[in-house]
Amino acid sequence: MNEAMGEKVAIWLLNDLRLHDHPALQAALERRPARVEFVYVWGPPVAGWGKYSYPSQSLGFNRRLSPARERFILESLLDLAERVPLTLLEGEPQEVLPVWAASQGVSIVYAHREWAPEEISYQSATACALEAKGIPLILHEGNSLYETHQLPFPLDSLPMLFTRFRQLVERTARVKPPLPSPSLPPASQPIEETAKILRQRLSALPPLHEKSFPFKGGERAGQARVEAYFERALFTYKETRNGFWGSDFSSHLSPWLAVGCLSPRWICERLREAEKRHGANDSTYWLFFELLWREYFRWLSARWGCRLFAVGGLRNLKLPWRHDMQLFQAWIEGNTGYPIIDAAMRELKATGWTSNRARQIVASFLTKNLFIDWRWGASYFEVQLIDYDVYSNWGNWLYQAGVGTDGRGFRWFDPVRQAKLYDPEGSFIRLWVPELRSLSAPRVYMPEPEIRRSLGYPPPLVDWHVSLTAAKDAYWTAVKGKPTGNQLLKLFQDEEG
């Protein structure tokens, strides 16, 4: 079929809420259809748990996504709905999408391939249900810097250490230029209806927290953020990226990348253009380096599937994790008695975002000091983060918990030292822990017992040194002696075999 015969095709959107660099859309347009319909399913794996979701560990989370993330996704959809014909369905994709596609006379559905187990299950089940109605689902790769065929190794030989992965791809693979935003065939009917529904739903959501970075969903807002950040702060990124607070210490692009308002290839192109204009430096390289981390976790998921969610992680380590709800709750609420941890956790709870260094410190504290099952932490991040991304979240948690791909094995962060380094005035702590507002640095990093008592701030939940030593012992007992880099590689190789 072609244009003359009035073919209608559909783009099933998930984590690709954009028009630029959209290989699935590009492929659909190559058929020269008369109509292109966009469809988004409000249901699992994004909103709510369903048939193919992993059973959550009954942690009592009643929502799968935070209001901040819901707002961001709805804004991103609205940004599209104002420009293209978009239909919003509710339910499990394999149930609602085929019925809708058949009722609309859609002949083919296009989407981007996902790499995580739950997402794959939904795509497979939907493909079968569509097929039963004579409608094929065609999946394309998108949302990554590289496509599978560009990787200089087969997926099952993905290097277990990031550095090796980075060296190989940097040496041999080239990031392709992004596809331009295409011009689309005219919509068959007015496109205002979905936009109206989205605006109504948005008006029922709480506004962003007053101290939140002003995240606004949508391709256009994401592209504007790239331009603004590159203009103002890209060239000092490497020096500032470990900060805790402020608009420009890091790019804040993660929410747009997570839902695909921005394609990493497009960011990369803008990065190269900025380098051509002003010269490359360590900071411009470092932003690319961080995008490679994002990339690595995607391929890790493609390679290891369900193992990403296993308590023993990729290394099948049997660690005596605690399942203590009281300790876990104190961590969630930011009542651990460690000011920098509490500031970060309160920021996360209020805004759905906290910096990378803060995420590392709180993950280290949960897994190396409270010794709580790392999957509890990952699950809380999943329901809380505005930039939740299945690959980056679970991959980073595995890494921080020491059951993933960290060549160092047992990695930890000293919260007081980190606070001194990256919150030198203590202002981030004072902003989020008002009990400590009257304290200045260095006292604010670890107030004395009598000061805590007088200010109503809790004592430390655990002794940092004692708990770390116990965790270290448990860890090295589980790996039976400290492996060197090569032994670790061997360990992974043994696992693979």
Ligand SMILES: Cc1cc2nc3c(=O)[nH]c(=O)nc-3n(C[C@H](O)[C@H](O)[C@H](O)COP(=O)(O)OP(=O)(O)OC[C@H]3O[C@@H](n4cnc5c(N)ncnc54)[C@H](O)[C@@H]3O)c2cc1C
């Ligand atoms: C325990 C833990 C959980 C995390 N969960 C998520 C998550 O669900 N979603 C998410 O996008 N990131 C996650 N990260 C990675 C990182 O913290 C965020 O990507 C980063 O803080 C986002 O801020 P930014 O956009 O300003 O990053 P920048 O420092 O400006 O980096 C630019 C981009 O590079 C990517 N990036 C940077 N660091 C990492 C990293 N360590 N891993 C993967 N990609 C990275 C992101 O896409 C980011 O937007 C997690 C990190 C940890 C330690």
